[in-house]
Amino acid sequence: MAKPNKDYKNDFFHQGFDSAETDYHQRGYHLEIVLNVNQVRKFAQIAYDLGFYIVFVAGLHVRPVEGNDKECSGLEVVYQFARYDQLYRIKARVFVPKSLKVPSISDIYHGADWHERETRDFFGVIFDGHPNLKPLLLAEEDSDFHPLLKEETNLKSLDEVSWQPEVPETTEKKAKAETEG
C-alpha cells in the first residue's frame, strides 16, 4: 500500500486522553487509550469525526483493586475502532464504576447498539442512555444471569492479565550471551 500512514496518537492525546502507543506486531493494535467514565462519549465523538469505524464493544472481568471495592466493580468495557483507509487500530478501555453504569455511545455509533446489549447480557454492564437495553443473545427470562462473569476462584487482578513491562536484560544474561555468541 503506497498510501502514507497517518499516526492518530496526537489527535487523541491533545484532547486530554490517556493514550499510549503499542507494538502492533505483538498486540494487533496501535494505540491504547484508558478512559474514565465521563470521557466515553467525547472519545466516541472524536473517533467518529476522525472517520474510524466501530469494530466491537466487549467486557472483561477482573478482581477489583483492594481497598477500592466501593468504587470499582472489577469490570472493564473494551472498545475497538479501526479505519477503512489505512491500517490503524485503537483499543480503548474504561473501568466500570460500582453502579455498573457506563454512558452509551449507540447514538454516535449506531452499530454499538447490539454490542452494548451483548455486553449487558454477558457482564451486566448498564449502558446509560441506551434506547433499548433488552437481552439480545440470551433469553429474556435470563436477564439477570451473566455467563461471562468469573467465579471468585478464577478471578485474576488486572495486573496479572496485562502486558508486563519489559525487564531489562541482566548483566549476567548478557555476559552469558556474549560468551556463547
Next chain:
Amino acid sequence: MLETEFQEHNRFFLNMGPQHPSTHGVLLIVLEMEGEYVLDPQPVLGFIHRMHEKMGESRPCQGFMPNTARMDYVCALPYNHGYVSLIERKAGIEVPKRAEYIRVITSELNRIASHLLWLGAYLLDLGAFTPILYGFDDREHILDILESVTGSRLTYCYHRFGGVYQDIDDKFIEATRAFVKRLRKRYVIYEKLVTKNIIFIKRTENIGIVSPDMALRYGMTGPNLRGSGIAYDIRKNEPYSVYPEFDFEIPVGQQGDCLDRYMVRVREIEQSLRIIEQALDRLPDGPIRAKVPKNIKLTPGDCNFAVEAARGELSYYLVGDGTGTPYRLKIRVPSYSNLSCLPELARGILLPDLVSILGSFDLVIPEIDR
C-alpha cells in the same frame, strides 16, 4: 420508499422466521407492517446461541479449535486461520512458508464455496430455482477436494498451531487446478443465467442502498461494505499470512445496492481463483508444521488478530493470564455488525425488497448468535 399515505388502521405485526426460507437459519424478524410496507423490522437473535466465548475461556486453547468451524459453518477455514494466527502471534510461533501457502489455498477454496452457496441461495430467495443447482454442483467439487486433505466436508478443523494437519499431495493440486479451469468455464453460464437477467436486475438494482457513512456507523465490513465503493479488505489493508505475495484486486461496487453486493461477490470468486493459481505455482517445499510446545503458555496481556472471512472482518481478541487457557476470548464476527443496520436500512420499503436485502447480506446465523 413510501408513496402512499400512512394508514394507522392498516398497521399490524408480522413474524418473519425463525423458520422462514429466506432468513437462512433460525433468525426471527418482527416486522411492523402497514399494508405491504415495512415500518420497523427488528431482528430477534439468540435462537442458536451456544456461548462460544465461554467455551474458549474454559479449556486450553487447543481445545477450542473445533469450535472455530462451528460459528461460520459455510466458510470455516478462515475462522481456523484467524484463531491459529492469534495464538501464534501471542505465543510467538513461526509458521513454515509451505504451511501458510496451504492455509491460503484451502481458505480461498472455502471462500469460493461460500460465495457459490450464497449465490444459489440468494437467487432462490428471489424466486429463481435453477442457479442453486449449478452453484451446488460446483461447490460439490470444492467439498470433495477439501475432504481429501481435511477429512471433513463442512466443519473443518484443519489448521493447527504452527502449521496444518497434513500435507497436500499431487492429487489435491491436480484436482484444484482442474477445478479452477472448470469454474472459469462455468462463469459464462452464470453470466447468461443470472447477471444479465432482467427480472434479477429489477429485484436488486437501487434496493437497499448502504451509504459509506452508514457502513462506518455500523462497522460493516466485507463484500457488503465493498459494494458501497470502499475498497477495504483485510487481506490487503492489514496483510496477514502470505497474502502480500499474491497479485489480486479488490472488486468494489458503486452505489451500494443489492446488485453491487452481488457483483462484488461474483467478481471476488475470480480473484480467489487467481490467488489459488499463484499459490499453486509458487508452492514452496519444506515442513508443514513448526515445533510447538505441547502446553502453549499464553503470556499475560491482550492481543488482537483480524482476518478476512467470506462475510467480512473476523477479529479474535484474547486476554492471556500466563496459563494455557485464555482468560478472555472475544470473537467479533462480521455478520453481527452487518445485520445490525437492518432496522435503519429497511424502513419504509416493500416486503419483497426486504427479502432481497436480507439475501444480499449473506447472513450466517450461527455466526451471529455464536
